[in-house]
Amino acid sequence: MNLPDFSQTRLLIVGDLMLDRYWKGSTARISPEAPVPVVKVGETEDRPGGAANVAINAATLGAQVTLMGLVGEDEAAATLQQRLEAMSVDCCFSAVAGFDTITKLRIVSRNQQLLRLDFEKDFSSVDKQTLYAQFSAALAQTDVVVLSDYAKGCLSDPQAFIQLARERNIPVVVDPKGTDFDRYRGATLLTPNMSEFEAVTRTFVDEPTLTASAAQVSQQLSLDALLITRSEKGMSLFTQNASHTLHLPAKAREVYDVTGAGDTVVSTLAACLAAGETLPTACVLANIAASIVVGKLGTSTVTTTELALALRDDHHPDGGVMSRSQLISAVRNAQVRGEKVVMTNGCFDILHAGHVAYLNEAAKLGQRLIVAVNTDESVRALKGAGRPINSIDRRMAVLAGLASVDWVVPFAEETPRDLIAAVLPDVLVKGGDYKIEDIAGGKEVMANGGEVKVLLFEEGVSTTAIIRQIVETN
Numbered sequence: 322m323n324l325p326d327f328s329q330t331r332l333l334i335v336g337d338l339m340l341d342r343y344w345k346g347s348t349a350r351i352s353p354e355a356p357v358p359v360v361k362v363g364e365t366e367d368r369p370g371g372a373a374n375v376a377i378n379a380a381t382l383g384a385q386v387t388l389m390g391l392v393g394e395d396e397a398a399a400t401l402q403q404r405l406e407a408m409s410v411d412c413c414f415s416a417v418a419g420f421d422t423i424t425k426l427r428i429v430s431r432n433q434q435l436l437r438l439d440f441e442k443d444f445s446s447v448d449k450q451t452l453y454a455q456f457s458a459a460l461a462q463t464d465v466v467v468l469s470d471y472a473k474g475c476l477s478d479p480q481a482f483i484q485l486a487r488e489r490n491i492p493v494v495v496d497p498k499g500t501d502f503d504r505y506r507g508a509t510l511l512t513p514n515m516s517e518f519e520a521v522t523r524t525f526v527d528e529p530t531l532t533a534s535a536a537q538v539s540q541q542l543s544l545d546a547l548l549i550t551r552s553e554k555g556m557s558l559f560t561q562n563a564s565h566t567l568h569l570p571a572k573a574r575e576v577y578d579v580t581g582a583g584d585t586v587v588s589t590l591a592a593c594l595a596a597g598e599t600l601p602t603a604c605v606l607a608n609i610a611a612s613i614v615v616g617k618l619g620t621s622t623v624t625t626t627e628l629a630l631a632l633r634d635d636h637h638p639d640g641g642v643m644s645r646s647q648l649i650s651a652v653r654n655a656q657v658r659g660e661k662v663v664m665t666n667g668c669f670d671i672l673h674a675g676h677v678a679y680l681n682e683a684a685k686l687g688q689r690l691i692v693a694v695n696t697d698e699s700v701r702a703l704k705g706a707g708r709p710i711n712s713i714d715r716r717m718a719v720l721a722g723l724a725s726v727d728w729v730v731p732f733a734e735e736t737p738r739d740l741i742a743a744v745l746p747d748v749l750v751k752g753g754d755y756k757i758e759d760i761a762g763g764k765e766v767m768a769n770g771g772e773v774k775v776l777l778f779e780e781g782v783s784t785t786a787i788i789r790q791i792v793e794t795n
Contacts (some may be wrong), residue, residue, distance in 0.1 A: 324629045324632060325592075325596035325597070325606075326596060327383040327384045327595075327596055328385075329385075329596075330384045330385065330464055330465075330592050330596050331384070331385045331463050331464045331465075331595060332376075332379050332384050332385070332386050332387070332463070332465055332466075332467060332591050332592065332595060333376055333387050333389070333456070333460065333465075333466050334372055334376050334379070334387070334388050334389070334466075334468070334591075335373055335388075335389045335390060335456060335469070335476070335482055336372030336375070336390055336467070336468055336470055336476060336496075337371045337419050337423065337461060337468030337470065337473035337474070337476070337477055337686070338350055338372055338373050338390035338391065338392055338414070338423065338475070339371035339372075339373060339374075339401075339422075339423045339424065339425060339470035339471070339473075340368075340370060340373075340397045340422060340423070340424045340425070341367070341368040341369070341370035341374075341425050341427070342365070342366070342367050342368075342424055342425065342426045342427065343364075343366040343367075343368070343429055343771065344360070344367070344427070344428050344429065345360045345362065345363065345366070345429045346360045346361045346362040346363045346364065346429075346430055346627070347363065347421075347430060347431075347432065348360050348430040348431070348435075350420065358435060360430050364634055366428055367400050367404060369401055369402075369405055369492065370741075370763050371423065371469065371473070372390055372467075372469035372471070372475075372785065373388065373401060373404075373405060373553075374584045375469045375587055376388040376405060376408075376410045376588075377405070377408055377410070378584055378585050378588035379410070379467075379589075379591065379592050380408045380409055380410050380742075381622075381623065382588070382589065382592050382623070382625055383384070384409075384460075384588075384591075384592045385409075386409075386410045387410075387411040387412065387413060387459055387463070388405060388411065388412055388414075388747075389409050389413045389414070389415070389452060389455060390414060390415070390475050391414070391415050391416075391420070391447060391449075391452070391474070391475050392414045392415070392416055392418075392420075393416065393420045393422040393562065394416045394423040395421060395422055397421070397422035397424045397440070401422060402414060402519070407758060412449045413455050413459070415451055415455070417444065420444065420447070421441060421442055422440075423441040423473055424438075424440040424441070425437060425438070425439050425440075425556075426438040429537055432459045433753065440595060443474040443513075444473060444474030444475050444500050445474035445477040446474070449478070449481070451611065453481055453482075453485070456485060457485050459720050460485065460486060460491060462684075463486075463491055463532040464491050464492075464594075465491065465494060465591045465592075465594050465595040466482065466491055466494070467494050467553075467587060467588070468482055468493065468494070468496070469587065470495065470496060470499075471498055471499040472623055474668070478504075479504050479505055479508075480487055480507075482508065483495075483506075483508050487507055487509075490518055491510045492510070492545075492594055493507075493510075493589060494508070494509060494512065494590055494591045495508045495510065495511050496511045496583060496584075498517075500517075500521050502538065503542065505542065505544075506542045506543055507542070507543050507544075508544055508552065509544070509546070510544065510545060510546050510547070510600070511542070511546075511548070511549060512548045512549075512586060512587055513550075514548065514550045514552070515549055515552065515554075516673050518535075518549050518648075519535075520540075521629070522534050522538065526600055526604070531549075531557070531772045532566050532733055533608060535549065535557070535559035535566075536559055536560070537587060537778065539559060540559060545600075546600055547559045548586075548604060550582075550583065550586060550611075551571075551667055552571070553571050554570070554571060555568065555569045555570040555571040556568075556569050556586070556604065556608055557569070558600065558601060558604045562696075566657075567601050567604060567654055567657045568654070569604060569605060569608040569654075571608075582611050582614050582615050585611055585621075585622070585710065586607045586610065586611050587607075587608040589603070589606055589607040589611075589623070589628075590603045590604065590606075593606050593607070599658060599659045601657050601658035602658045606628065606632070609628060609632060610628055610631075612631065613627050613628070619762050623755070641720075641722075641726060641727065641729050642718070642721050642730075643729070643730050644730070645732075645743065647742065648691065648728055648744060649744055651744070652744055652745075655689050656747070660687070660689050661687030661688050661689070661748065662687055662689045662691065662746045662747050663684065663687040663689065663690045663746060663748040663749075663750055664691040664692075664693065664743075664746035664749055664750065665680070665683050665690070665691070665750040665751065665752070666693035666694070666695075666737045666741075666751075667677075667692070667748070667752070668694070668695045668700050668708075668709060668716075669694055669716050669719075669720055670700065670704075670708060670709040670710050671710055671711065672716075672719050672720070678733065679726075680692070680720075680723060680725045680726060681775050683776060684725035685727070685748045686748045687747060687748055689727045689728070690726050690727050690728075690731050691728045691729075691732075691744065691746060692720050692726050692728070692736045693729075693730050693731070693732050693740055694713065694716055694717055694729060694730070695732065695733075696713050696731050696733040697709055697712060697713050698733060699732070699734070713744050718727045736761035736762075737761055738762045738765070740762070741761065741765060741766060742765040745765065745771065746766060746771060747785060748772045748774060749762055749763055749766045749774070749778070751773075751774075751775055752775070753775070753777070755775050757773045757774075759764070760773055779789070
């Protein structure tokens, strides 16, 4: 999987704009006026929050971002716009007289929050006709719309935005709030967390009922899909077609702060969709982005460099070596994402140039390459006593280290037919002078709509010849 080019993507983000303000300092005494600590403020910091944080995340990826929302006629609005424009975000704010820009002031000492002061007034009652007109005009230069709802009133009528966008066939990604999801009917994708989803369904949802409940909500609300973020359980993508469910495990090794992780998921999803990626692939990248951002303190963003490095590390989950059950799960997820899975098999006792060339050619036939490897007992049955030279663990480790190979799995049977029939790759490849009808597992792959191909090994190179030369030399 390659990282998309976000530079030409155009996102239109609408939602509740906030300024997160931090006053930090030391505390060395208690006030003589009241039993409260005295904070000697030595540092102040202003960060865009709410929908503005979604915009910052998308802009950090390189997307072209237009941000709309309601603010007050105050210094906080000017500060918010200044911070956003420094990140090349196009700000189309609607200033409302008599209202404050939503601001959250946090008093922090020794990395502990002592107090939070909220300056806000609900914007639900504000006339939004000017905002709707601006939104409609901006759609001509938009690939994907994001609605970031924090229940502060800007999206009191999300249908006005959803209908305008869908009339022009522009996808709408919604980060919802509250228990009335009917407000978001007709959106392309909803991204609630698990607690929000349970609040909407008014029931505890366990694993056996989750898929059915999600599919029902998607159908009732005419959604294309529903992405539920599940904290330590990762995230799950559901569509009205239950067979297209995609479960993605959490990938964060250490979690320092989940602040803003939802904004990172939404912005990455939207940017990937705008870049032309499929929804499953966009979810995979959003899941990786979330794993990066929760490893940072405070509301943070993810750069394309960080995402590319994490994607490279993710290319070989568990070092590339998998059990049969792990492999089948990985293959199904890859196929749901639209990736073509290629599979081959062999002993690969002493890896040589012929093997490498063959595996490189096999990898070009799809996006994922599986190599099934004979166990030591299986090799002895095929090659005789004295083989293999290298144990199964060593052979699999070397194969997993190749850039062309994604997953490696052992098999102990005489042939890999049963394994191939369970995995059902899109393309089955065998090296050598084989007839397609004689290749183990070929009939099962073709019956499933897949292909079977024969690739020639590089002439003049073989494990047997290498072993013979070593013996003769000694």
